[in-house]
Amino acid sequence: MFKELILAIILGGLLGFGITGGYLAVKKDKTKTNPITENKMVTVSSIPTHQAPSPTSFQKSPDNEKGTTKHQITIDSPENESVFSNSLITIKGVTSAESQIIITTPSKNFTTMADKAGNFSQEIEIDSGANFIQITSIDSDDNQASSLLLVTYSTAKF
Amino acid sequence: MILLGLLALAISPTPTISPPSPTPTTNDEIQKIREVVQQKVKEKLKQITNPSSSKKGIVGKIIQIDNSQITLESQNTTKTISIDDSTTYVDLNRNKSSWDKIKIGQDVLALVVSDNDDSKVYGKRIVITDTKSIANNKTVVIGKIVDISTTSPIFTLIPSKNKNTLFQIKTDTKSEIYSPQNQKINTSALKSGHKIIAILTPDTKMNKTYLAQKIIDFDFSPSPTSKP
Numbered sequence A: 001m002f003k004e005l006i007l008a009i010i011l012g013g014l015l016g017f018g019i020t021g022g023y024l025a026v027k028k029d030k031t032k033t034n035p036i037t038e039n040k041m042v043t044v045s046s047i048p049t050h051q052a053p054s055p056t057s058f059q060k061s062p063d064n065e066k067g068t069t070k071h072q073i074t075i076d077s078p079e080n081e082s083v084f085s086n087s088l089i090t091i092k093g094v095t096s097a098e099s100q101i102i103i104t105t106p107s108k109n110f111t112t113m114a115d116k117a118g119n120f121s122q123e124i125e126i127d128s129g130a131n132f133i134q135i136t137s138i139d140s141d142d143n144q145a146s147s148l149l150l151v152t153y154s155t156a157k158f
Numbered sequence B: 001m002i003l004l005g006l007l008a009l010a011i012s013p014t015p016t017i018s019p020p021s022p023t024p025t026t027n028d029e030i031q032k033i034r035e036v037v038q039q040k041v042k043e044k045l046k047q048i049t050n051p052s053s054s055k056k057g058i059v060g061k062i063i064q065i066d067n068s069q070i071t072l073e074s075q076n077t078t079k080t081i082s083i084d085d086s087t088t089y090v091d092l093n094r095n096k097s098s099w100d101k102i103k104i105g106q107d108v109l110a111l112v113v114s115d116n117d118d119s120k121v122y123g124k125r126i127v128i129t130d131t132k133s134i135a136n137n138k139t140v141v142i143g144k145i146v147d148i149s150t151t152s153p154i155f156t157l158i159p160s161k162n163k164n165t166l167f168q169i170k171t172d173t174k175s176e177i178y179s180p181q182n183q184k185i186n187t188s189a190l191k192s193g194h195k196i197i198a199i200l201t202p203d204t205k206m207n208k209t210y211l212a213q214k215i216i217d218f219d220f221s222p223s224p225t226s227k228p
Helices: A002-032 B002-011 B024-049
Strands: A073-077 A082-084 A088-095 A100-104 A109-113 A119-125 A129-138 A144-153 B055-065 B069-074 B077-082 B088-090 B107-114 B121-128 B139-148 B154-159 B167-170 B176-178 B195-202 B210-217
Touching: A073 A129, A073 A144, A082 B055, A088 A129, A088 A144, A100 A119, A100 B195, A109 A119, A109 B210, A129 B139, A144 B055, A144 B139, B055 B077, B069 B107, B167 B195
Parallel strands: A082 A144, B077 B121, B088 B121, B167 B210, B176 B210
Antiparallel strands: A073 A088, A088 A119, A100 A109, A100 A129, A129 A144, B055 B069, B055 B107, B069 B077, B107 B121, B139 B154, B139 B195, B154 B167, B195 B210
């Protein structure tokens, strides 16, 4: 009985150290990882030109004036040229923290905010057929970045 | 010394009967089965959440037609789409059309199915489209109002990042003005000096003028005179 007790104390100690060490190692790895730059699909900071009365072009995202990081927007989903059988879809992506997000379809406009990690998600309604969706992010320094997405709403079986 | 003694006692063979523990081989097999099940669940989830992964909608201009394929210029790339007897065609009026009505220069929406590696694209439905009707010609701009007309619903805006440019913006009854808290406000709340985000479309009636679809006024401050 006494032997088992001692053995249990020793094993318990070893197990405790092992778990604590493992937890600290995982925590250290996580702090090294940048969640914004990992596993993202497409980053587009410009959109195809369209006719506009002003000579000014806002398609390119200006560099941060302090020269630190470039304001960008990355769309995680949906993929470009996706086809949906439902008119309600959700746009998800990542940009600079707490940026204003403006999503425009040919007929509707939607606005939301990115969270502190820069993530955003917004349900939008698309029209029947092809839809060019423009997603614009404006950060706290008024830098703009845009991405253009083509999605199709079709109930046709194919 | 006592500790060493305790340790020696602890690791000496014991007459007690311990329950049979699973062999390493069994653990490995269980782990493998787990991994296989996890993989299958992932694949199924992907199929459920993204059922149209191999289906695409491509918009482009026909630049070449061959016996069994058409080539589109789409978003600055060329895409070749295979056509067969099962391909259906739809004209501008959404009526059924045919292969012989397909011409070079037409804008189309091609609903296609592609191989998993995108090596071959099969056209299933070719819809002749007016690209003007699906174009997104909206402009989003952030800047400051520098002048408001007292005689017409027009104001001037200078973008924050391009001080050399002026936007002449017109509001109408369809223009929606919001506070940062998403509270709908009146056009009269817009004042010179206010920082705004504006979603604009070119005004087809007035040259060099934009029509405001939606405005967010960051400097809006509620006052007794402002109407919500």
